[in-house]
Amino acid sequence: MNSFLEPLFSNQEYDKQSFFLIAGPCVVESKELVHQVGEQVSAICKKHGIPYILKASYRKANRTSASSFTGLGDELGLQILHDAGKALGLPTTTDIHTEKEAELAAKYVDVLQIPAFLCRQTDLLVAAANTGKIVNVKKGQFVSGEAMKFAVEKIKNAGNDKVMLTERGTTFGYQDLVVDYRNIPLMQQAGTPVIMDCTHSLQQPNQTSGVTGGNPQLIGTIAKAAIAAGADGLFIETHPDPACAKSDGANMLRLELLEDLLIQLKKIRAAVTA
Template identity: 75%
Template sequence: MKSYLKSLFEQQSYDEDNFFLIAGPCVIESEELLMETADKVVAICKKLGIPYIFKSSYRKANRTSASSFTGIGDEQALQYLQKVGATYSIPTTTDIHAHDEAVMAATYADILQIPAFLCRQTDLLEAAARTGKVVNVKKGQFISGPAMKFAVEKIYKAGNEKVILTDRGNSFGYTDLVVDYRNIPWMQEHGVPVVMDCTHSLQQPNQSSGVTGGNPQLIGTIAKAAIAAGADGIFIETHPNPAVAKSDGANMLRLDLLEDLLTQLVKIRKALQ
């Protein structure tokens, strides 16, 4: 594990041979939602020896419809995110969408996430890098794993070598995605940890209804294959009741199903060692 990841997990007790987990609700809906989710996931990860990063977006900028929920207010949401990190002594991450958001978000979060659609946005990557925080770049749906070397280089040239790359599938027609697991070892060749986003890779975007669809019943399939392919980390958006979630409910994992899935993934990881 890279030293910059180890420093994030220094307050956690975990198996150093395990994968790490990035998980949480898609968007910050309320303080209560964050605390309920974090409390349960922290307990599961402690039991299974999995290092854990809490994730939730303070604002959703990329929405299909103008009427879609975008957030409760930037500062309030970020304060809730920071409270989760302080309460449970875990690192947190959230995504940013423009270069002028980087410094603000870095005040509250330990990792800045770059959305897939923006992975080529040079000023955004450079701004995130200059905060000194770990930068997690999601691979664009339209980009190959080898081509992500350019995103890594931009961050390095801005003076920051703390990078994670996350795969979230590739566009397959207009309304579906497909995962090419070759991208895991290909992106690891760039010398950075590689994560598989097991929920966004199951999205069915661009629906005529204006609401993104999904295939959450396949989350376990995507996750198991990613661990078998050697992924360093797993990304799972989870919610106590995805049916009422205000964003990406169609492809989030129900929170009460998370422990069983992670238990299976730990077994696969151990079998490969």
């Protein structure tokens, strides 16, 4: 595990050879939901020795329809995520979209996540770097794995070496994505941990309904292939009832399915690192 990640998991007992997990609901829907998901995922990860970061977006800025749920309010959403992490002893992460949001979110979370569609926004990357927090940049659906080295350079040139990259698929036509697993080792060449986003890579964007679709039945396939390809971490959005989720329910993993998947992934990890 990269040295800058180790302090995040200092109060967690985990298998040193394990991948790490970033997981939680897509958005902060309520205090109860964030705590419920964090508590259940934490218990599973503790049982199987997997280091865990709790994720939830306090604001959803990239919505297809103007009527889509975007959050409970910035400071309230951030406070709910912060409180859940503190109560459960977990590090936390959330998306940011502007330089101003970088400064605000850094007061509440441990890892700042740059959305894929903003991965080339220099001012945003530099603002995130300047907070001193770990910065996780999602690879744009329109960007090659090799080109993500420039995002890494922007952050490191701002004086922050704590950078991670996340693969989340590449645009294929108008309403589908494909995953090129060559991007995992290619992005690792930039000297950063590389994470596979197993849920957003299965999105089906640009639906005429105004609600993004997805293929959640393939989450296990994406995750298994990523671990076999050497991914350092996995990103999985999960919810106890995805059909009722207020954002991205079409591509989230049902919470009750998570443990069995992680057990399989641990076996694959053990095989490829033997």
